Amino acid sequence: MKINLIAVCTGSYPAEYAIKLKTRFEQISSLDTTFYCITDKEDVLKEHYVCIHPTEISESWWDKMPVYSNEMPEGWNLYIDLDIVLIKCFDEEIKWAISQNKDITCISDAITWCGVEYNSSFLLLKSGTTQHIYDAWLESKDSLSDYVGGDQVWVGRYLKDTNTEVQYLDDTFDIRKNFKHHLCTAVEGQVNVPRNLPDSVKMVDCSGVPKPHQLEQIPYIKEFWHDIK
Numbered sequence: 001m002k003i004n005l006i007a008v009c010t011g012s013y014p015a016e017y018a019i020k021l022k023t024r025f026e027q028i029s030s031l032d033t034t035f036y037c038i039t040d041k042e043d044v045l046k047e048h049y050v051c052i053h054p055t056e057i058s059e060s061w062w063d064k065m066p067v068y069s070n071e072m073p074e075g076w077n078l079y080i081d082l083d084i085v086l087i088k089c090f091d092e093e094i095k096w097a098i099s100q101n102k103d104i105t106c107i108s109d110a111i112t113w114c115g116v117e118y119n120s121s122f123l124l125l126k127s128g129t130t131q132h133i134y135d136a137w138l139e140s141k142d143s144l145s146d147y148v149g150g151d152q153v154w155v156g157r158y159l160k161d162t163n164t165e166v167q168y169l170d171d172t173f174d175i176r177k178n179f180k181h182h183l184c185t186a187v188e189g190q191v192n193v194p195r196n197l198p199d200s201v202k203m204v205d206c207s208g209v210p211k212p213h214q215l216e217q218i219p220y221i222k223e224f225w226h227d228i229k
Helices: 015-028 061-068 091-099 131-143 150-161 179-183 219-226
Strands: 002-009 032-039 050-052 076-080 084-086 104-106 122-126 176-178 185-187 190-192 203-205
Touching: 002 015, 002 061, 015 032, 015 084, 015 219, 032 061, 061 076, 061 122, 061 131, 061 150, 084 219, 091 122, 131 150, 176 179, 179 203
Parallel strands: 002 032, 002 076, 032 050, 176 203
Antiparallel strands: 076 122, 084 203, 104 122, 185 190
8 A cells, every 4th residue: 555654854953853753653664655744854854765855944834735736646646643652563554544435534632732633743644635734724824823722723623614624543453652641740849751651552642742852761762763764
């Protein structure tokens, strides 16, 4: 099965993150994958990705909005945030999602941020079906720089307002955990971090802080991010 993996690496985000994502995906997946990156770091990343130069750089989450546009490659486009650590193969879940033939597949937000279930850190998009999201954003983007919740809250509300169907992968498969909100627990003012992961976990989402480069002491982050070259 053929897919396109799309990353976004712009502004101050280190190219190292994009390289590790691609390398780790290649290690765990047997899918026929072409790698694309929306980036201003072509000099570094052109050996690893087909680079797509962004029309503008906002130094924020809005830089991923072009993934919804018709400028993306034809076929099934898998977008993954750079701060997601890939633990093990999830090819079967991707194949299942594609078999459902939905325009948009994501995984629910860990905390239903701002009351919105939609999350944009992991997206499977059918090319040619989501341009309307990008068009709506272009019409509104000048007023959205300080929008609370950023791209995913705005997109989630737009999708709800337009009755656009979203398939939530976690309704069927429990494969992603958020590092802070799912894995870490606070007991008497101390933060407890599990040294091992449940067998079902195939991705760890390190949204916000700490980022993977700050978590070398965690065995599964070290093995599946720091040790990936």
